[in-house]
Amino acid sequence: MKFFPLIWxxxxxxxARTLLTLxxxxxxxxxxxxxxxxxxxxxxxxxxxxxxxxITINKLSLTEPLPIxxxxxxxxxxxxxxxxxxxxFGSYYQEPQQFVFGSPVDPxxxxxxxxxxxxxxxxxxxxxxxxxxxxxxxxxMDKYSWSVGDxxxxxxxxxxxxxxxxxxxxxxxxxxxxxxxxxxxxxxxLFNHTYFDEARAFGNGTVGWYLIRVGDPTQAAQVAQxxxxxxxxSPAETKTQSEKEFSQSFIKQFGDINFIVTxxxxxxxxxxxxxxxxxxxxxxxxRVPELAVLKTLGFTDSTVTVFVVIESxxxxxxxxxxxxxxxxxxxxxxxxxxxxxxLPTDVIIAGLLAAILLxxxxxxxxxWRTLRLSIVDALAGR
Amino acid sequence: MSDAxxxxxxxxxxxxxxxxxxxxxxxxxxDIAQGDFLALMGPSGSGKTTLLNIIGGLDKPSGGEIKVxxxxxxxxxxxxxxxxxxxxxxxxFQFYNLLPVLSAQRNVELPLLLTKLSASKRKEHAQxxxxxxxxxxxxxxxxxxxxxxxxxxxxxxxxxxGDPTLLVCDEPTGDxxxxxxxxxxxxxxxxxxxxxxxxxxxxxxxxxAEYATHTLHLDKGRLVESAEAAG
Numbered sequence: 001m002k003f004f005p006l007i008w009x010x011x012x013x014x015x016a017r018t019l020l021t022l023x024x025x026x027x028x029x030x031x032x033x034x035x036x037x038x039x040x041x042x043x044x045x046x047x048x049x050x051x052x053x054x055i056t057i058n059k060l061s062l063t064e065p066l067p068i069x070x071x072x073x074x075x076x077x078x079x080x081x082x083x084x085x086x087x088x089f090g091s092y093y094q095e096p097q098q099f100v101f102g103s104p105v106d107p108x109x110x111x112x113x114x115x116x117x118x119x120x121x122x123x124x125x126x127x128x129x130x131x132x133x134x135x136x137x138x139x140x141m142d143k144y145s146w147s148v149g150d151x152x153x154x155x156x157x158x159x160x161x162x163x164x165x166x167x168x169x170x171x172x173x174x175x176x177x178x179x180x181x182x183x184x185x186x187x188x189x190l191f192n193h194t195y196f197d198e199a200r201a202f203g204n205g206t207v208g209w210y211l212i213r214v215g216d217p218t219q220a221a222q223v224a225q226x227x228x229x230x231x232x233x234s235p236a237e238t239k240t241q242s243e244k245e246f247s248q249s250f251i252k253q254f255g256d257i258n259f260i261v262t263x264x265x266x267x268x269x270x271x272x273x274x275x276x277x278x279x280x281x282x283x284x285x286x287r288v289p290e291l292a293v294l295k296t297l298g299f300t301d302s303t304v305t306v307f308v309v310i311e312s313x314x315x316x317x318x319x320x321x322x323x324x325x326x327x328x329x330x331x332x333x334x335x336x337x338x339x340x341x342x343l344p345t346d347v348i349i350a351g352l353l354a355a356i357l358l359x360x361x362x363x364x365x366x367x368w369r370t371l372r373l374s375i376v377d378a379l380a381g382r
Numbered sequence: 383m384s385d386a387x388x389x390x391x392x393x394x395x396x397x398x399x400x401x402x403x404x405x406x407x408x409x410x411x412x413d414i415a416q417g418d419f420l421a422l423m424g425p426s427g428s429g430k431t432t433l434l435n436i437i438g439g440l441d442k443p444s445g446g447e448i449k450v451x452x453x454x455x456x457x458x459x460x461x462x463x464x465x466x467x468x469x470x471x472x473x474x475f476q477f478y479n480l481l482p483v484l485s486a487q488r489n490v491e492l493p494l495l496l497t498k499l500s501a502s503k504r505k506e507h508a509q510x511x512x513x514x515x516x517x518x519x520x521x522x523x524x525x526x527x528x529x530x531x532x533x534x535x536x537x538x539x540x541x542x543x544g545d546p547t548l549l550v551c552d553e554p555t556g557d558x559x560x561x562x563x564x565x566x567x568x569x570x571x572x573x574x575x576x577x578x579x580x581x582x583x584x585x586x587x588x589x590x591a592e593y594a595t596h597t598l599h600l601d602k603g604r605l606v607e608s609a610e611a612a613g
Contacts, residue, residue: 002495009483291481296440296541297493299466300461376441379475380431 002268003307010287011311021279022319025358028272029323029351034330035261036347041184042251043258051111052217054224055246056210058346059237062088065206067238068197073230074210081215084109087208090158092112092171093144100140101188102154103208104196113213116181123175131195134171137186138178148173161331162201169199212240242283269358277362282310283364291370292378306372320355324348386413387547387580388437393446395432395603406432408603409446419574419581421594428600430584433550437582438550439467451547468496472541478526478533478555486512486536487521493544511539514577515569531562538569542579549573551583555590567593 012018056074058064068085075083084106090101105111107127111119120136127133136146146152149172156167171191179185197204214223224240231238241249252259284291294304328343396405406429414420422430435441436448439455442463448456455466472493473479480489490508499507512518515535522525525533534554541549551570555563571593573579583594591597599606 002501005488006481006484006492006495008482009488013483289479290481293475293481294492295464296467296473296479298464298466298496300464302461376435379440379479 007307007310007314010290010307011314013283013287017279017283018315021276022315022322024275025272025316025319025355026326028268029320029355030326030330031268031323032265032351032354033324033327033343033347034204034334035265036350037327037331039261039332039342040344040347044071051242051244052214052220052242054148054212054214054220054240055243056212056227056238056240057208057246059228059239060357062209064236065203065208066238068205068207069201070210070231070236070238074105074212074227077223077226078231078377079214079216079226080212082109082113082198082213084113084211085193085207086110086208086211087193087206088158089156089196091154091156093154094150096155096157100154102134102156103188103190104193105190107190110211113211117177117179117185118253119177120175123177124241125189127173127192129175130172131192132170132172133174134175134189134191135175136173137231138176139183139186140189141173143187146173147312148175157377159196160201162200163199165201182290211290269354273358273361276315276358277365280315280362280366281369284308284369288373288378291373292375296379300372301371305367308361308367308370309360313359314381316355316359316362317352320351323349387416387418387451388412388582389449390437391447392435392444393436393448395429395436395441396444397493405604407436410603410605411548412598412605414580414582417574417578417580419571419593419595420583421591421597422584422600423586423588423591423597424588424600424606429603430600432503432556433585433600434552434582438471438473438548439463459496468493468544471549472544472546473600474534474537474541474549474551474554476556478525478530478537480533480536480540482525485522485524486517486528486539489525489536490539490543492540497544509541512536514542514573514586515539529562530558531565534558534562534566535569538566538573542573547580549579549581551581553584553586555585557589560589563587563590 056066056070057074058066065087071083071085074080086103086105089102089104092099107124113122123135127135133151140146144152151170151172154169154171156169158167159169160167161169171189177186177190193207204316212223212227214220220242224242227240228238235249291308294307295301299307324343324347328348331342390410390412393410393412397404397406410433422433424430432441434515436443436456437450439450439458446456447454453466455463458466458523479493480486481492487505487508488498490511491504494504494507497504497547509518509521512521515538517532517535517539520528520532520536525536528536534557538554548569554570555566558566567590570581572585574581574595581594583590583601585591
């Protein structure tokens with residue numbers, strides 16, 4: 001600790017340069033925190049996927065429907081404990097940017113398969129009794145200040161109504177649900193498939209996907225094979241995956257987010273390495289006589305070298321803490337885009353480790369030069 | 383066996399520059415007594431600074447042996463030599479070589495960072511050293527806020543603070559005007575006379591050499607003449 005004032009003062013020898021270098025590292029770690037945080041938030045859905053649930057979609061694409069007649073055939077497959085179906089509604093509220101996840105389901109089939117979704121019996125009964133009824137996630141209720149009993153207008157980017165040819169749908173809120181394990185799942189609503197199927201202008205008698213619960217998760221692969229075998233060579237062949245695989249492939253529709261994040265951060269840190277490394281080398285080059293004086297006074301080669309490394313560590317860690325701190329503050333502001341999210345601890349740890357690695361790489365050449373610095377040559381200006 | 387504080391026997395030093403070997407010091411024998419104030423003079427390239435660097439443990443001789451206070455320093459490893467310098471030598475340079483980012487007080491405290499002294503003790507010692515050189519009131523000033531003479535006084539305080547065996551001064555007045563140079567030389571003389579410090583000073587300036595108790599002349603790496611100073 002007694003050396004800290006010396007190291008700190010040396011770091012700020014050229015204030016403007018250090019500040020600019022610090023800012024560039026702060027921005028890099030702000031980007032790191034935000035991108036990794038978003039990536040982590042997206043992947044969290046995958047991690048929360050249930051191991052005893054399978055998803056059956058059309059083998060061609062998730063957007064291709066499956067006949068509703070598959071329901072009973074799937075139910076008859078050994079190992080299947082329950083089957084439900086759902087469809088992608090592609091809904092938004094007032095503006096296309098205000099996307100809400102809506103899905104028509106059969107409440108009696110669907111709700112028992114999603115126990116993480118907490119809903120009162122009263123709300124379930126009302127949903128069954130009300131043709132245009134909808135149960136809405138608590139977070140979505142709060143977001144638009146909706147109340148039970150409200151009639152809400154929802155637009156679908158996919159489904160038009162046979163009655164008027166428009167994509168304007170109306171639902172009566174009959175209850176709410178919560179998902180304590182993942183509040184982001186509260187950003188949606190469920191409504192009656194019967195109403196949807198009767199009212200839609202096309203696609204009647206089809207569903208988007210089937211949700212299957214297997215009795216024994218270790219038999220999930222065999223059940224999936226058996227389901228797909230049932231519909232092999234049919235006009236609508238199926239692809240059955242675990243919920244986790246499904247979530248991963250769903251996310252990949254938007255691109256390989258992991259790869260994109262890694263590529264962007266790789267480019268940023270690679271550039272930063274050269275930028276900061278060059279600055280650090282320049283800083284040490286300018287201080288050659290001062291480093292030589294320290295050695296003259298009795299500081300050993302290794303001590304002075306450690307000073308240079310600590311300087312680099314201080315710079316990078318200080319900047320990383322600020323950058324990650326700013327990114328954690330940015331998450332609440334991005335709530336509308338990525339839902340409820342905060343900077344995960346593993347991203348903070350990864351960020352700090354990245355800062356240490358960056359600092360060590362940056363310090364490598366300056367530290368080597370410092371270690372090899374000859375007092376006599378340095379003092380003579382050679 | 384000599385009882386000198388510094389004893390050099392057959393010290394040689396050569397450098398290799400490209401394919402050429404330059405002989406800087408040739409078989410030098412020298413004894414410097416405890417409490418001496420020695421001026422080393424000679425033309426440029428005569429080997430004065432090289433000799434000073436070797437005595438101060440900044441450089442190693444190519445041959446021969448050097449003892450300070452009975453301890454051979456030419457055989458010490460780089461790390462041990464650094465420790466030896468911290469314990470035994472105070473350095474004063476022509477261009478002061480203070481750290482610009484630190485205050486006078488912190489500059490003076492630098493050598494004490496290598497000791498086990500507490501922060502308050504380090505501060506206390508630094509203040510005493512600054513007081514000796516007459517700069518106690520400039521403790522919080524940074525080097526760029528000091529005149530050349532004041533900066534050199536701070537450098538002398540830094541050299542003194544660890545109570546070294548030897549004070550090694552390389553052209554300590556080379557960057558100062560006559561009046562300021564005289565002040566610095568008077569200060570060194572006082573440190574020698576009052577505090578008994580052994581001082582070895584390289585200088586080009588015959589007037590500066592007059593403050594020393596002995597003067598040695600070097601030419602082409604050999605001692606050519608020595609003289610007792612009147613002062």
